[in-house]
Amino acid sequence: MHVGVLGAGAMGSLFAGRLAASGAETTLLAHASAHTAAIRDDGLRLGRPDGSRATVGVDVVTDPASAPDCDAVLVFVKSTDTADAIEEWRPVLTDATVATLQNGLGNAAALVAALPEDGVLAGTTSHGAVVEEPGVVRHAGTGNTRLGRWDGPNDAPVERLAATLSSAGIDTAVVADPRTAVWRKVLVNVGINAATALARVENGALVERESGERLLRRAVSEAARVARAEGVAVGDPVAETRRVAERTASNASSMRQDLERGRATEVEALHGAVVSRASEQDLPAPVNRTLADLVRLAESQGSSGRGQP
Numbered sequence: 001m002h003v004g005v006l007g008a009g010a011m012g013s014l015f016a017g018r019l020a021a022s023g024a025e026t027t028l029l030a031h032a033s034a035h036t037a038a039i040r041d042d043g044l045r046l047g048r049p050d051g052s053r054a055t056v057g058v059d060v061v062t063d064p065a066s067a068p069d070c071d072a073v074l075v076f077v078k079s080t081d082t083a084d085a086i087e088e089w090r091p092v093l094t095d096a097t098v099a100t101l102q103n104g105l106g107n108a109a110a111l112v113a114a115l116p117e118d119g120v121l122a123g124t125t126s127h128g129a130v131v132e133e134p135g136v137v138r139h140a141g142t143g144n145t146r147l148g149r150w151d152g153p154n155d156a157p158v159e160r161l162a163a164t165l166s167s168a169g170i171d172t173a174v175v176a177d178p179r180t181a182v183w184r185k186v187l188v189n190v191g192i193n194a195a196t197a198l199a200r201v202e203n204g205a206l207v208e209r210e211s212g213e214r215l216l217r218r219a220v221s222e223a224a225r226v227a228r229a230e231g232v233a234v235g236d237p238v239a240e241t242r243r244v245a246e247r248t249a250s251n252a253s254s255m256r257q258d259l260e261r262g263r264a265t266e267v268e269a270l271h272g273a274v275v276s277r278a279s280e281q282d283l284p285a286p287v288n289r290t291l292a293d294l295v296r297l298a299e300s301q302g303s304s305g306r307g308q309p
Ligand code: KPL
Pocket: 103, 188, 189, 192, 193, 203, 244, 248, 251, 252, 253, 254, 255
């Protein structure tokens, strides 16, 4: 099975590296950057959670016109870039099984609207990864990956993709209801990302300090009411988010990294999406609305306002 990995951020690079290292036919599909040039020239230097390092040869394609036919494409671009990525890489996506493992609400719907519906899978992954410098990615923590067909029952291509990922050391479960998996991950992100980005603290601060604990609980409980109003069974998302904050205590959340580097954040696909879905359900969402506005304000300062590169 030839797997395309769309997006060369930390997670896309990690998945492409693990797949290529396992011998799976893999192509990293991404914009040209110092990172993709370093991977092409010197291979991907992949740090493992146990501290060991390996250099993996990964095929990189930066021009959609030169992309190979792929059986499956894993989408890892930031949710802010989903629509552009679909347009740009449409020829590769049209005939493939396409799986979004991105953060946020709305990515699967954007793919379904643009591509043949029965080709779209959605899911989540909780691995931790960081691009340390161009060509160097550290797998900071192992996690779980879940995916399933967005509309319709799972079938052989879904099982094959999950098996290919699992053989590459990315433990992957096929789930019957990827909407629930996506919402559950969104609730975790809603509880952790904006608060840690705005306060510039590590994830663990949200379980170690009362103020952090309060923010986490309020943001998650409010968003969980929206999920439940949409008919999604979210279990005990506050407890789940606390567990993730504990497990990733020393991590800088992706939103914190984005803000500190002056990059666009995924606020619209997380808190922004919760607020608009809350209003569709006639539910209040003052905590998520405030967090979203604060992140937007911080984002509008850009890198110059924060003194970061
Ligand atoms: O997914 C994450 C993120 O930072 O986006 C969490 C789970 C919060 C870990 O940092």
